Amino acid sequence: MFLAFLKALIRIEVCGYITTALFLGALFGFAGHLTNFTQASTSFLIVDPYGSFLAIVICLVGAVISMLAISYFKRQEERIGEIFSLLLFSAVGMCLMVMTTHLLTLFIALEVMSLSLYVLVGVQRQAFISSEGALKYFVLGSAASSFLLLGIALFYGATNSLSVQGSLGVTLVKPFDLYLKLGIVLLILGFAFKVGAVPFHFWTPDVYTGAPYPITGFMATGVKVAAFGALLRVLQYTFNLFPVPSIRLVTLLSLATMIVGNLAALRQTNLKRILAYSSIGHAGYLLLGVVAYLSQLQGQAAGDVGPILFYLLTYCLMTLGTFAILSTLAKGSEEAVELNDLAGLASRKPFVAGLLAIFLFSLAGLPPTVGFVGKFYLFKQAVMMGHVSLVVVAVLTSAISFYYYVAPIVAMYFKTGDKVTITWINPLALTLVAMLALSILYLGIKPSQYLVLTNMAFMATNL
Numbered sequence: 145m146f147l148a149f150l151k152a153l154i155r156i157e158v159c160g161y162i163t164t165a166l167f168l169g170a171l172f173g174f175a176g177h178l179t180n181f182t183q184a185s186t187s188f189l190i191v192d193p194y195g196s197f198l199a200i201v202i203c204l205v206g207a208v209i210s211m212l213a214i215s216y217f218k219r220q221e222e223r224i225g226e227i228f229s230l231l232l233f234s235a236v237g238m239c240l241m242v243m244t245t246h247l248l249t250l251f252i253a254l255e256v257m258s259l260s261l262y263v264l265v266g267v268q269r270q271a272f273i274s275s276e277g278a279l280k281y282f283v284l285g286s287a288a289s290s291f292l293l294l295g296i297a298l299f300y301g302a303t304n305s306l307s308v309q310g311s312l313g314v315t316l317v318k319p320f321d322l323y324l325k326l327g328i329v330l331l332i333l334g335f336a337f338k339v340g341a342v343p344f345h346f347w348t349p350d351v352y353t354g355a356p357y358p359i360t361g362f363m364a365t366g367v368k369v370a371a372f373g374a375l376l377r378v379l380q381y382t383f384n385l386f387p388v389p390s391i392r393l394v395t396l397l398s399l400a401t402m403i404v405g406n407l408a409a410l411r412q413t414n415l416k417r418i419l420a421y422s423s424i425g426h427a428g429y430l431l432l433g434v435v436a437y438l439s440q441l442q443g444q445a446a447g448d449v450g451p452i453l454f455y456l457l458t459y460c461l462m463t464l465g466t467f468a469i470l471s472t473l474a475k476g477s478e479e480a481v482e483l484n485d486l487a488g489l490a491s492r493k494p495f496v497a498g499l500l501a502i503f504l505f506s507l508a509g510l511p512p513t514v515g516f517v518g519k520f521y522l523f524k525q526a527v528m529m530g531h532v533s534l535v536v537v538a539v540l541t542s543a544i545s546f547y548y549y550v551a552p553i554v555a556m557y558f559k560t561g562d563k564v565t566i567t568w569i570n571p572l573a574l575t576l577v578a579m580l581a582l583s584i585l586y587l588g589i590k591p592s593q594y595l596v597l598t599n600m601a602f603m604a605t606n607l
Contacts, residue, residue, distance in 0.1 A: 160214035163228040164207050167235070171203035187307065188246040194449070195243035198373040201457055202242075205366045206235045208464050208580070211573050213358040216471050227267055231362065234260035238366050242373030245381070247296045247306045250374060254292065254338075257370060258285050261363060265355040277354020284347045288337035295330030298323045299382075308381040328386045331378060332393055338371040339427045340420075342400040352420035357479065360416060361467030364423045365460040372430055372456060376437065376449055383441050391438045394431055399537060402428030406541040409548045413483050415470060418548055419463075422507060425545060426459055432531070432538055433522045439529040451521040454595055458506075458518035458587070465503040465580040468573070469496060473564045486552050487561030497556045502581045506588070508549040509542050514587035521595065 177196040213227060237257030244250045262285065266278025300306055302324035337344040352360045383390055405424030412418045433452040440448060475485060490497035506515035519542060523535045587594060 156217060157214055159228040160210050163232060164210040166232065167203045167207035167210060170239075171200050171207065174199045174203065188249040189240070189243050190245055191243055194377075194453075195239075195373070197453055198242040198369055198456070199239045201369050201460055202235055202238045202366055205362065205369070205460055205464060206231055208468070208576060209358050209362045209366075211576055212361070212468050212471055215573055216356060216358050219474065227264060227359075230260045230264050230267075234264070234362070235366065238370035241370040242377070244374070245307060245309050245377065247299060247308060247378075250378070251289075251293060251296060254374075255289065257367070258289065261359075261367070264359045264362070265351055267359065268356060271354075273354045274356070275354075277351045280347055280354075281351045284337070288334050288344065291330050291337070292334030295327045295334060298327030298330065302327065308378050325386045325389070328382050328390065329393065331382075332375070332390070332397075335371050335375040335378075336397055339368055339375075339430070340401075340424045341397045341427050341431060342404045342424065345401070345404070345424050348424055349417045349420040352423070353414065353416045353481075357416075357467050357471035360419070361464055361471075364419065364463050364467070368423075368427065368430070369456050369460065372434070372452065376434065376452065379434070379438065380441070383438060387438075387442050391435060391442065394438060395435050395531075395534065398428050398431035398435055399534060400428075401425070401431060402538055402541045406544045410544065412548070415481050415483065415485075415552065418483075418551075419466065422545065422548070423463070425541060426507075428541070429519065429522060429538060430455060430459075432526050432534055435531055435534065436522075436526040436529045439531070443529075448525065450595065451518075451525045454591070455518040455522050457594070458514045461580055461584055461587075462503050462506040462513075462515055465577055465584070466500065466507065468577045468580070469500040469503065472496070475563050475565075483551055483555050484559075484561065485563045486555040487559035487563065488556070489564060490556040491560075492562065499577060499581045500556070501553050502584060504549045504553055506584045508546045510546075512585065512588045514584045514591065517588055517591045 174196040177191055178193050178200065210228060210231060213231070217227065234257050237253045237255070237260065240253035241250060241257065244253060262278055262282045265281050266275050268274040296306065302321070333344070337347075340348040352363070355363065379390065401424055405421050405426075405428055409418050409421035409425065412421060430452060433449075433455060437449055437452065473479070473485070473489075502513065506513035509515045509519045519538075523538055526535045526538075
């Protein structure tokens with residue numbers, strides 16, 4: 145029995161470290177394309193600085209989540225080595241999504257990502273809430289995929305091509321223009337589901353609550369990077385066919401997502417649901433960046449996706465750090481999921497509480513964290529393109545978000561209690577989390593180098 149337990153213990157650790165090494169290897173591979181500004185393309189895929197930057201972020205997310213998953217699933221006594229292969233499959237789908245210029249490849253990549261995530265959400269088979277979340281995600285995700293597939297079919301019917309690059313030379317001829325416009329709208333709505341935009345956000349709180357902390361962190365970050373990366377590439381080529389309605393549609397999505405996400409988070413006391421609605425609110429800010437980008441294209445200017453890329457990197461750093469800390473907390477054998485569970489944590493674990501406070505302040509957008517810098521450049525670009533009223537809503541909702549981001553900090557520092565314990569301190573994982581916190585402070589003080597990098601990434605790509 146002991147040998148069997150030892151064998152299982154070794155298996156999950158070995159799988160986790162191998163997976164982390166694979167993610168890091170892929171990260172350095174993509175970094176070569178980013179620094180050399182080279183491109184390689186086929187009819188289906190293009191490896192360029194834009195796609196390489198997003199793939200680097202996805203690999204970084206995968207490496208951090210793999211490290212967290214080792215300790216988390218050991219603590220949960222879940223010896224599930226297959227989660228690492230599913231993480232890899234899902235990340236491959238994400239990387240393909242940000243590099244494809246072909247709609248069929250895009251759909252296949254999205255399904256590779258989604259099918260792996262459906263299983264990962266329900267990986268704790270003994271937990272009813274996990275199975276419920278997986279089923280809900282699968283049913284609603286399948287409906288969103290059908291939207292996307294119908295949009296692709298209509299696009300093909302109108303253009304006789306599945307290449308989004310080929311749409312640049314398309315001249316609309318009735319009645320095919322209606323098919324094409326409807327196809328583009330369905331494509332946008334399909335992506336809106338994946339990023340949790342309102343009104344396609346209903347799955348997000350329940351799925352986030354049902355999934356284990358590391359998987360929730362993977363979904364909150366990796367899926368957003370892949371979906372926004374693919375959406376920007378598709379819109380860049382198809383925008384000229386449907387300019388004004390596309391801007392209006394994305395504007396409405398952004399407005400509703402910022403308001404609903406932040407207001408709904410105020411009522412929550414469950415940490416996972418707070419972060420779920422927070423994720424929805426941040427999707428609204430990113431959609432605001434997409435609106436500004438489309439406005440630049442409408443003015444016949446080169447689109448600047450630098451602020452969006454920087455915000456995606458920013459969001460991943462602070463969200464990963466938050467989920468990493470929360471995944472270490474437990475009440476007995478259960479996860480700590482309520483606000484009151486954090487009471488008194490600062491007096492017993494000041495270092496861990498301090499790290500969590502940094503991540504939450506950054507999510508709220510307070511200086512001198514990188515969250516403030518990311519929002520500043522995103523909102524600045526939107527103001528420059530004339531979307532002042534939308535930015536006012538973004539600033540107000542960002543101010544509202546301060547309340548629910550500070551609530552966990554108040555519980556840690558100003559309430560007494562001893563409900564939660566730190567169930568593991570993996571030195572390597574703790575070092576990783578500390579590095580995430582330092583990077584948030586460093587990029588908040590000196591963001592210029594990374595802003596230049598993101599700007600050069602899109603300039604070299606002409607996206």
